[in-house]
Amino acid sequence: MLDVSRVQKELAECNKDKAISGVSINLHGGDDLSHLEGTISGPVGTPYEGGTFRIDVRLPSGYPFEPPKMQFVTKVWHPNISSQNGAICLDILKDQWSPALTLKTALLSLQALLSAPEPDDPQDAVVAQQYLQNHPTFVATAQYWTEAFAKRTSVGIEEKVQKLVEMGFPEALVKSTLDSVNGDENMALEKLCSS
Incomplete structure (x- = not known):
């Protein structure tokens, strides 16, 4: 116990x-x-x-x-x-x-x-x-x-979403992926590319 x-x-x-x-x-x-x-x-x-x-x-x-x-x-x-x-x-x-x-x-x-x-x-x-x-x-x-x-970047979540959407990923998927990795843009990109 x-x-x-x-x-x-x-x-x-x-x-x-x-x-x-x-x-x-x-x-x-x-x-x-x-x-x-x-x-x-x-x-x-x-x-x-x-x-x-x-x-x-x-x-x-x-x-x-x-x-x-x-x-x-x-x-x-x-x-x-x-x-x-x-x-x-x-x-x-x-x-x-x-x-x-x-x-x-x-x-x-x-x-x-x-x-x-x-x-x-x-x-x-x-x-x-x-x-x-x-x-x-x-x-x-x-x-x-x-x-x-x-290193925590000061880039806001909206800027991260915008950057990833510009790469061709759907906005809803980008938002849910960023949520799943606590806003880590690099991890989100890695997940988006591997799915």
Whole structure:
């Protein structure tokens, strides 16, 4: 059974200094404490600087004795994060989890992972190979993905709809697709092109 009071306490603790820590966590939608959404700021001095990365967080009924299940929602180019589905390779989310750890420490660990990739224990072999064999290209690609997927643009939803309609997509489909990807123009275009 999920320890509701602990989760509520952790949410409050995680969000009280988010301007300093660069991490926060909120309910995903509704009032289900077992489905949360975390955000982490890209660390300064990395290709992820300036980006805000969303993480889907699901708490198993055995939490805090079982690790939270975390997955990047924001696309990210990193050896330890799948560029396809956002799966994360990090020991504390698997066998090194301890009930002494919190959601905040898990999010801070993800932020640290962005600063210090572990290409020898990759989640995404293609990215890890690029990281090891062509580091300048890795950095450029990671920066491009941060610009494309992790930076909030000030472009309003109407401008996004207009741009995509001008590309030949029906307006109703464009609006529903943008809604399904939280207004992310690049993800919407990807979905529209693949359907």
